[in-house]
Amino acid sequence: MAIGRHAGHGAGRRMTTHAPRVVIVGAGAIGAFYGAILQRAGARVEVVLRSDAAVVRERGFCIDSPLGDLSYRPAAVYGPEDTPVPGADFVICCVKVLPDIDRAALIAPWLGPQSAIALIENGLDIEPAVAEALPDHPLISALAFIAVSRRGPGEIEHRAYGRLTLGAWPQGVSEEARQLAQWFEAGGVDAKCRESIVRERWAKSLWNTPFNPISVLADGTDTVTLLETPGGEALARAAMAEVMAVAAADGYPLPDDAIDRNIEATRRMPAYRNSMALDYRAGRALEIDAILGNVVTKAERLGVAVPRLHTLQTLIRMRARESGSIG
């Protein structure tokens, strides 16, 4: 699993450009953590919250992290009743990618003519809904390789890792992406820009698309149980091979040894519950379409047979219905 081996490399690089105003829409685990990193770098970080707004306004975020104490008070905390203040330099969206959340509508009120949008979210093909609704703003797509979760309102547990991969969507490295990556690096996490963020999304999907739903279907199991249960690794490998086939048909062939390398890296990690397994265990909605459904849809469009992914999709939809969550 290409998740990186360490959380970061210590804050310290001085930025020469003006400190940006950053609005984080959906400051849950990911948004609160990367907000801390940007505030540590000197950015003005404002957060938009829903259920946790009152608590965070009163106490700020408490973040337990191997990087040190990342607890902070954002420069502003907005709840659903507050009037948005447009004109952020960066509006960073970190909500879950769910069918009933209109992410473009959440982002739009914070934009000014010069604003760039960044998405730090999992999944494949998650950008068009935002890009089509907000075509006048540069769009940065970013992938987080991190283990972080919410323990309670405003309480975040960062367990490991933290690196980011960023790029302009649909491709290239824009000045905005480069700038944002530099601010993250200044705050102490590795943040690298890549020419093809879609290729990077396929490479991450190779892991998330099989592992996330399999772990949920196995009652939110961790990586060690998943790989050590007889048949578990074989199932993961077979589903990964289907993701590889769709990626290749889409024009993004992944290296031949990508599956072996992901399995070996996962074996080297301590037992790990992915974000979907944590959502499942907490009774939250699951990002089924973003992480799995969009790959199956693409496979159907490209004429690639994905029987295992199809089965996983049907079963996890049943599971989500059974538990009353959407996804």
Ligand SMILES: NC(=O)C1=CN([C@@H]2O[C@H](COP(=O)(O)OP(=O)(O)OC[C@H]3O[C@@H](n4cnc5c(N)ncnc54)[C@H](OP(=O)(O)O)[C@@H]3O)[C@@H](O)[C@H]2O)C=CC1
């Ligand atoms: N956690 C992890 O380790 C990783 C997560 N990711 C990805 O990052 C993305 C974010 O995940 P994560 O941070 O874990 O999710 P969380 O559920 O912790 O955070 C999402 C936040 O968005 C808020 N939100 C939802 N709707 C609204 C709204 N209408 N207005 C304001 N805020 C809203 C939620 O508030 P509320 O509590 O009210 O629902 C919550 O605070 C996902 O795509 C995930 O797959 C990627 C890699 C690792």
Ligand SMILES: CC(C)(CO)C(=O)C(=O)O
């Ligand atoms: C790759 C991984 C496992 C951690 O970044 C993830 O994306 C998740 O937990 O969903």
